[in-house]
Amino acid sequence: MVTNDKIVHISTWEIVKLHFFSFAYGLYLIVKRFLKWAWDPTRFFMMQQRDKPPPCLVDNNLGTHSYVKIKSIKFHYVEAGDKDKPLILLLHGFPDCWLSWREQIPCLAEHYRVVAIDLKGFGDSDKPSTKRSYKIEILIEELRQFILSLGVKQCSIIGHDLGGLLGWYLVALHGDMIYKFVIISCPHPNFYWNRMPGDSVFDSKWIHFSRLPFLPEIDALKEDLSIINDTFQHLQLDQTNTGKNYVEAYKYAFSRKEDWTGAINYYRNLPFIRLNTESSEQIYTRTLFIIGNMDPLITIESIVQSSEYVEKFSVKIVSGAQHFPHQQKPDVVNKAILKFFMGTTNIIEKTPSKSIMSSWLGSLxxxxxxxxxxxxxxxxxxxxxxxxxxxxxxxxxxxxx
Incomplete structure (x- = not known):
């Protein structure tokens, strides 16, 4: 069934396969978790009370905290920079919030108006529990209205992971509103779900498991949110208290079951749709791909496939980075973003250069x-x-x- 000329549902056979994988991997993970619980039941259900937000989530050092209502949904966002300058909208990934962009906001705000939003279902934005609230048409329309509420008709987007996925749909459906597009660790929607198998936190097994009701939320809360520890290992390697404080901030943001329901609802809806690349035109928005050469979730093949649908694109491989290059190697990423936004159009490469291709092959x-x-x-x-x-x-x- 076609919901619009550029968005299509996957076939019935693919839907059946997804439901089968949800059941199979769900059963696998349930058994695995049960054995872990049986071994140490006290630790499995351990949960620290978190009633007060860490200072980094609420202070104004990075920007001004504001709220706006779009179609009865309250959105929280942090804004920095001169309002008369071009707007850059930052869309975080999963599981994350506006704080994901703490290393980018000060750098970009020197030259642009920067807005880092808490996506619906995350952070301090509203978290409706119904799966229907996270249909792609609703999500994209709310983001379109959010951009307009900031008093502009056009902006640039930087999206990471899930935020990059939403950015792809925004560019495809409302390309006239997006000046430039930076995608971090996120292939085209038609390849986003081809995740690497393995023991990564949010690999293909967990993505299939997440479509089950109730159980993924319970799983996410186990062992005092060990899923946050596993996701943000790069922050725990910080020898100062800074990294630990950020980990605690993420744990506060995801400390309740309802903090996970909205976020996981994206993964209960979006795997069943694709962009109709056969009938839609190529994406003409100038685009920059940024990926870590050690990303455990994204394949090089998916980036190559994604580039086929973009007319003008560049690729930046961040050496030594995994799925969060903007946090793990912020100086490298910030430099690449500024070069992309502030450089002249002839800097934008049609395709990856030889050095980039060599990096792909040598670093994988x-x-x-x-x-x-x-x-x-x-x-x-x-x-x-x-x-x-x-x-x-x-x-x-x-x-x-």
Whole structure:
């Protein structure tokens, strides 16, 4: 069933497969969690009371905290920079909030008006519990209205993970409103769900599990929100108290069951839709992909596939970064973003350069299979820039960094 000329539902067979995977992986994780609970039941249900927000969530050092109601939904956002300058809207990922952009806001605010929003279901924004509230048409219309409520008709977007996914839909459906688009750790919606298998926190097994009712919320709260510890390991490596304070801020933001229901509802809806690339035009919004070369969730193949639907794009590989390059390597990411926004149009590359492609192949720490079609696509879009590559690449072995 087509909901609009650019958004389509997946086939009945694919829906059946998704429900099967939800049941299968759900059963697998339930058994796994049960064994863990049986081994140490006290620790499994341990939960620290968190009634007071950490200072970093509520102070005004990074910007002014404000609220606006869009179609009866309250949105919280943090704003910095001159209101007369071009607007950049920051869309965080999962599980996250506006604080995700703490390293980008001061840097960007020197040159732009910056707004970091708490997406619906996250942070201090409203968290409706019904799954219907998170249908893509509703989400995108609310974001469109939010942009207009800021008194502008056009802005640029930087989106990470889930925020990048919403950014893709915004650009596809309301491209006239988006001047430039920066995507961090997020492929095109049609490839977003092709996550790497393995033991990552939010790998394909957990994504399938998340579509079940009730159980994912309970799982997220186990062991005093150990899921937050696992997601933000890079913050816990901080030898100062700063990283620990941010981890506590995230735990406060996700300390209740209802803090997870809204956020997980995105994953109960969005896997069942795609962008109709057959009938829709290419995306002409100038786009920058930023990915960490050690990302455990995103494949290089998905980035190559995504580029096929974008007319003008650049790619920045962040060495030594995983799924949160804007937090793990903020200086590198900020420099790339500013160059993209402030440079002239001839800086924007049509396709990845040789050095980028070399970085892809040399830095990849996961086994990836490429089809000939993928490389034919890259060759076509690069006008021969990958001539140095073999015509057929079937296997990339693991490498050490």
């Amino acid at each position: 720490s996961n086994t990836v299979k490429y089809s000939n079609h993928m490389f034919d696509t890259v060759h076509k879009k690069t006008s021969g820039v990958v001539n140095g590559l073999p015509s057929k690449v079937l296997y990339l072995g693991q490498t050490t960094s």
